[in-house]
Every structure is written in C-alpha cells, then in structure tokens.
Amino acid sequence: MQYFLRRVLINIPVLFxxxxxxxxxxxxxxxxxxxxxxxxxxxxxxxDLDFVRERYGxxxxxxxxxxxxxxxxxxxxxxxxxxxxxxVAEVLAVRMRRTFLLMGTALAIxxxxxxxxxxxxxxxxxxxxxxxxxxxxxxxxxxxAFIAGIFGLYVFSxxxxxxxxxxxxxxxxxxxxxxxxxxxxxxxxxxxxFNLATFLRYTRFSILEVRGEDYVRTANAKGLKPPVVTWRHxxxxxxxxxxxxxxxxxxxxxxxxxxxxxxxxxPGMGALLVDAVAARDYPxxxxxxxxxxxxxxxxxxxxxxxxxVADPRIRYT
Amino acid sequence: xxxxxxxxxxxxQSPTAQAWRRFRRHPLALAGLVLFGIVLLxxxxxxxxxxxxxxxxxxxxxxxxxxxxxxLGTDRVGRDIxxxxxxxxxxxxxxxxxAASISTVIGVILGSVSGYYRGMTDQIIMRFTDVVMTFPxxxxxxxxxxxxxxxxxxxxxxxxxxxWPGITRLVRGQVLSLREQQFVLASRSLGSGNRRIIVTHVxxxxxxxxxxxxxxxxxxxxxxxxxxxxxxVGIPLPTPSWGNMLESARxxxxxxxxxxxxxxxxxxxxxTVLSINFIGDGLRDAIDPRHxxx
Numbered sequence: 001m002q003y004f005l006r007r008v009l010i011n012i013p014v015l016f017x018x019x020x021x022x023x024x025x026x027x028x029x030x031x032x033x034x035x036x037x038x039x040x041x042x043x044x045x046x047x048d049l050d051f052v053r054e055r056y057g058x059x060x061x062x063x064x065x066x067x068x069x070x071x072x073x074x075x076x077x078x079x080x081x082x083x084x085x086x087x088v089a090e091v092l093a094v095r096m097r098r099t100f101l102l103m104g105t106a107l108a109i110x111x112x113x114x115x116x117x118x119x120x121x122x123x124x125x126x127x128x129x130x131x132x133x134x135x136x137x138x139x140x141x142x143x144x145a146f147i148a149g150i151f152g153l154y155v156f157s158x159x160x161x162x163x164x165x166x167x168x169x170x171x172x173x174x175x176x177x178x179x180x181x182x183x184x185x186x187x188x189x190x191x192x193x194f195n196l197a198t199f200l201r202y203t204r205f206s207i208l209e210v211r212g213e214d215y216v217r218t219a220n221a222k223g224l225k226p227p228v229v230t231w232r233h234x235x236x237x238x239x240x241x242x243x244x245x246x247x248x249x250x251x252x253x254x255x256x257x258x259x260x261x262x263x264x265x266x267p268g269m270g271a272l273l274v275d276a277v278a279a280r281d282y283p284x285x286x287x288x289x290x291x292x293x294x295x296x297x298x299x300x301x302x303x304x305x306x307x308x309v310a311d312p313r314i315r316y317t
Numbered sequence: 318x319x320x321x322x323x324x325x326x327x328x329x330q331s332p333t334a335q336a337w338r339r340f341r342r343h344p345l346a347l348a349g350l351v352l353f354g355i356v357l358l359x360x361x362x363x364x365x366x367x368x369x370x371x372x373x374x375x376x377x378x379x380x381x382x383x384x385x386x387x388x389l390g391t392d393r394v395g396r397d398i399x400x401x402x403x404x405x406x407x408x409x410x411x412x413x414x415x416a417a418s419i420s421t422v423i424g425v426i427l428g429s430v431s432g433y434y435r436g437m438t439d440q441i442i443m444r445f446t447d448v449v450m451t452f453p454x455x456x457x458x459x460x461x462x463x464x465x466x467x468x469x470x471x472x473x474x475x476x477x478x479x480x481w482p483g484i485t486r487l488v489r490g491q492v493l494s495l496r497e498q499q500f501v502l503a504s505r506s507l508g509s510g511n512r513r514i515i516v517t518h519v520x521x522x523x524x525x526x527x528x529x530x531x532x533x534x535x536x537x538x539x540x541x542x543x544x545x546x547x548x549x550v551g552i553p554l555p556t557p558s559w560g561n562m563l564e565s566a567r568x569x570x571x572x573x574x575x576x577x578x579x580x581x582x583x584x585x586x587x588x589t590v591l592s593i594n595f596i597g598d599g600l601r602d603a604i605d606p607r608h609x610x611x
Contacts, residue, residue: 013444014444014447014448014451017444017445017448018448018451018452021448025457025460025461026460138345138591138594138595139587139591141594142587142590142591142594143587143590144540144543144544144586144590146543146544146547146563147563147583147586147587150563150566150572150579150583151583153572154566154572154573154576158572158573165569251450251452251453251454252453254453254456255453255454255455255456255544258453258455258456258459259455259544259547259548262548262567263567273456273459274459274548277459277460277462277463277550278549280463285460288456289452289456289457289460292452292453292456293451293452296451296452296453297451
C-alpha cells in the first residue's frame with residue numbers, strides 16, 4: 001500500500017514541473033504573442049492589441065500569469081485558440097478521441113500480434129520461423145512511422161487502390177463503423193509496426209531467458225508435461241516484464257501517431273499539433289502538450305502499479 | 318614418459334579485448350559494420366561520385382526519371398537525386414553523431430553527479446529527467462523549434478538537449494553501484510577528491526555499458542532529424558538531408574509519379590538505421606554476454 005502511495009505522490013512534483021516547462025517554453029518564446037493578431041488588411045489598431053493583451057491577461061508579470069493559468073487549467077479551462085477563438089478544451093476532446101482510436105487500435109494490434117509471435121518463436125529458437133520473424137522484427141524496429149507511412153500509402157493506396165489515402169470517412173457517404181474501420185486500416189497498421197516489432201523481440205527474449213532458468217529445468221526434470229511447464233512456469237514469469245515494455249511504449253506511440261496522422265490526414269491531435277505550431281497558435285500548442293504529458297505520466301503510473309500487482313516481489317526502493 | 322601438465326598459456330584478456338572478440342563473432346554485428354561502412358564511405362566520397370552539385374537547379378531537366386545522365390533522376394526543380402542522396406547522407410549522419418555527442422556529454426555529467434552524490438542532488442536530477450521523458454521528443458522539439466530559426470546547428474542543438482535522459486539513467490545506475498566498490502574506497506583513503514574519483518575510477522568503468530546505448534542514441538538522432546525535416550521544421554532547403562528529401566513525398570504528385578525522388582532517401586535511412594541497430598545489438602551482447610538476443 002505504501003508503495004502505491006509513494007508511486008502516486010512522486011508524480012505530483014513531476015506534474016507541476018511539466019506544467020512549468022510547458023508554460024515557460026511557450027511564454028519565453030521571442031516576439032509578442034499578440035503579433036498573431038496583427039493584420040494589415042483589417043487594419044488592427046494599437047487599442048485592439050491592448051484589448052487582446054488584456055483579454056489573454058498578458059500584462060501581468062510571468063509568475064502571476066503562470067499561477068493564473070495553472071488555476072484555469074486545474075478547472076479544465078485551457079483558453080481559446082488564437083486561430084479561430086475555439087475552446088481549446090473542446091477541440092482537444094474531439095481530437096483526442098480520434099487519436100486514441102488510432103493509437104488504441106495500433107497498440108492492440110502490436111500487443112496481440114507481437115506477443116503471440118514472440119511466444120511462438122520464443123518456443124522455437126533457431127527454427128526457420130525464428131529466423132524469419134527475428135529478421136523482420138529488425139526491419140520493423142528500424143522503420144520509422146514516416147517511412148512505413150509513405151510506403152504504405154504508395155503501395156496500398158496509390159498503386160493497389162485497396163484503401164483510401166487519408167481522412168476518417170468517405171465524403172458524401174453516411175457515417176458508418178465499417179467506413180471508419182476501412183479508413184483506419186492503413187494508419188493503424190503503419191503505427192503498429194514499430195511497437196509490434198518491439199513487443200515481439202522483447203517477448204522472445206524474455207521467453208528464452210526464462211526457459212534457461214533453473215526452476216524450469218527442475219519442473220521438466222520432475223516429469224511435468226511440457227505444456228504444463230510452458231504455461232505455468234514459463235509464461236507466468238516471461239510475460240510479466242512485457243507489461244513494462246508495453247507501458248513504456250506510449251511516448252513512441254504518441255510520436256508515431258504525429259507522423260501517421262500527418263501522412264494519412266487523420267484529423268487527430270498529432271496533425272493538429274503540427275498545424276498549431278506552424279500557426280504559432282500558443283494556447284492550442286500548450287493544450288496538446290499538457291494532454292500528451294498527462295497521458296504519458298498516467299500510462300507510466302498504471303504500468304508501475306499493474307506490475308506491482310502482478311508481481312508482489314516488486315517494491316519501491 | 319610421464320604425463321606432464323603442459324604449462325598452459327594464461328589467457329588474461331582484458332574485458333575490452335574479450336568484448337571485442339565476442340563482437341567479431343557476432344554475424345549480425347559484422348554485417349551491420351560492413352553495411353554502415355559502405356553507407357559512410359559513399360557519403361564521404363560524395364564529391365568524387367556525386368557528379369552534380371546538390372543544390373544546382375536545372376529547370377529544363379526537372380522531374381526526370383532515372384537515366385544515364387541522372388542515375389536516380391531529378392526532383393521537381395531539376396536537382397540530381399543521386400548527388401542529393403549522397404550529400405544528404407553527410408548531413409543526416411553528421412547531425413546524428415553531433416546530436417548524440419551532445420546528449421552523451423550531458424547524460425554522462427548528470428548521471429555521474431546524480432549517482433555519485435545521491436541524496437537531494439540525485440532527487441532533483443532524477444525528477445528533472447522524469448519531466449523531460451514525459452514528452453515525446455518530437456513533440457517538445459517541434460514546439461521548441463519556434464525559438465530557433467531553421468538551421469543545421471539548431472536541429473543538432475535541439476535533438477542533443479532533449480535526448481539525454483536515457484543515458485543519464487544508465488550512467489546513474491552504473492555509478493550507484495561502482496561508488497561502493499573497493500577500489501573507490503582505496504582511492505578515497507589515499508586522499509583522492511570526488512572529482513578525481515569520478516573521472517579516473519568511476520567513468521572508465523561506465524564506458525563499456527554506455528557504448529551500446531550511444532549507438533542507439535545515434536540512431537534516435539538520425540531518425541529524429543529525418544522526422545523533423547519530414548515535417549518541414551528540420552534541415553532547411555536547399556541543403557539536402559534524407560529527411561527533407563523524403564518530405565517531397567508528402568505532395569501526392571511526387572508520391573504517385575516520382576518514386577525515384579523519395580525511395581532513395583527512404584532506403585538509405587532504413588539501411589543506416591538497420592546497420593546501426595545490428596552494431597548496437599552486437600555491442601550489447603559482446604559487453605554483457607548474458608544478454609544474448611540472437
């Protein structure tokens with residue numbers, strides 16, 4: 001219990017530092033944020049800019065602004081976009097769902113296929129399957145999402161025409177689950193590759209390591225049937241550390257989603273961040289960074305706790 | 318004739334020599350080394366085999382498919398793809414190594430301070446590491462790129478200063494256990510100061526486990542540069558890098574009708590990253606024989 005408490009508490013200063021880093025990163029940027037609103041055509045006056053400055057509370061000293069901002073964030077108020085005045089929190093809620101759909105699908109593919117294959121070849125070391133999949137997994141971990149994405153787009157969309165080149169649904173068609181899944185195949189497949197390969201390699205390695213342990217030899221020696229040894233002694237111990245690898249894969253997944261969304265014009269958070277940064281839409285950028293950091297921190301925490309539940313030997317030191 | 322134990326030559330190889338022997342026997346590592354050597358050689362020899370200036374526009378010859386005049390064709394403004402791929406490799410590799418050097422230096426300093434002094438210093442550095450690790454690197458660099466204008470130097474700098482957490486943690490772990498060793502105690506009892514102990518006794522023992530980690534770091538930096546350039550915030554044109562050559566594939570007409578423009582950089586990135594992964598894997602297995610991953 002104490003472990004759980006400490007594990008949760010240790011994240012609180014980290015969370016504060018994260019908000020501070022985000023805030024400073026954006027607010028120390030050179031140039032006046034209200035420059036965004038300077039527009040020759042409409043003829044923005046100095047009074048207008050002062051109004052904007054006041055509305056966004058840009059006149060206060062930095063520490064005051066930070067505390068104010070933190071207070072608003074704590075209440076779920078992330079401000080309004082420079083670009084079009086939309087509520088950042090609302091926009092994020094919509095975008096997040098799409099990104100989570102993409103990341104969730106990719107992660108599920110990675111876990112199911114990666115771990116299954118990893119177990120399969122882990123039990124057949126040096127077989128033809130082992131060489132094939134180990135070799136492929138090397139390519140997989142060397143293939144960044146943007147290359148996988150471009151090849152995927154070129155082969156399966158441009159050349160073969162099997163899947164749409166981007167977007168979330170076919171324009172002019174009624175929204176349907178099938179249509180959504182149809183659009184999801186390529187981006188999710190692209191995003192899954194790296195993690196799939198990572199999980200596969202790690203599972204294989206873990207299985208091989210556990211199979212060399214003394215207690216496995218003992219179990220075999222005392223005449224247990226091989227399937228019993230495999231299920232009870234090997235899997236239980238070998239699959240535990242895989243939990244950690246899955247949990248720690250989240251940052252790479254977020255980064256991969258950014259590229260995947262850009263390539264397949266999947267309207268999620270990653271594509272939005274690229275746009276928002278290009279447009280200097282600071283409230284939006286801060287919102288996305290905050291959400292990203294929260295997601296990663298939560299995932300780390302869940303991983304740690306899940307591991308502790310699954311393996312009572314683990315205790316915080 | 319008496320059976321006499323022939324005096325056996327004692328093989329007292331240093332750990333480094335043993336590791337090198339194991340590395341040489343690692344087929345994938347060797348393959349990686351050869352592959353990487355070829356890539357490196359091609360980029361170094363770029364002025365000799367490049368044939369065209371990488372930045373020279375040649376509008377009459379734009380968007381040509383591969384031919385004898387242009388091995389790999391030309392891009393939309395008539396620049397030679399073969400030359401750009403070779404020179405782009407220089408930029409990509411240089412950025413990768415330079416950025417990894419920066420992050421290694423930061424990581425070694427922070428990690429050894431953290432692990433050696435422990436206590437409050439350690440807590441502060443580790444929490445700070447946690448914070449940096451909370452952001453995927455692309456996300457934070459993309460945002461930080463607002464500050465610095467686009468240039469090779471700023472890309473190197475940004476990748477370098479956001480990539481040290483992994484190395485910091487590794488070094489810290491090593492130092493934590495090394496500082497309790499007898500030889501450190503011996504040195505201290507002879508009157509060595511902390512800095513001397515860290516530099517002459519602790520750090521040399523960290524080098525071996527660090528090597529593999531640095532190779533993967535170089536890979537990370539190469540990929541990050543390519544990714545940033547792909548998003549249009551990395552190496553500015555007309556300087557070629559594999560990433561910004563790949564960026565052209567984001568427009569559908571190039572993707573569709575000009576595969577010769579984006580396939581070469583994509584293949585080069587894949588080959589480079591693959592070969593460095595092989596080398597890193599070999600190094601890890603060689604240094605820690607327990608960690609055999611085949």
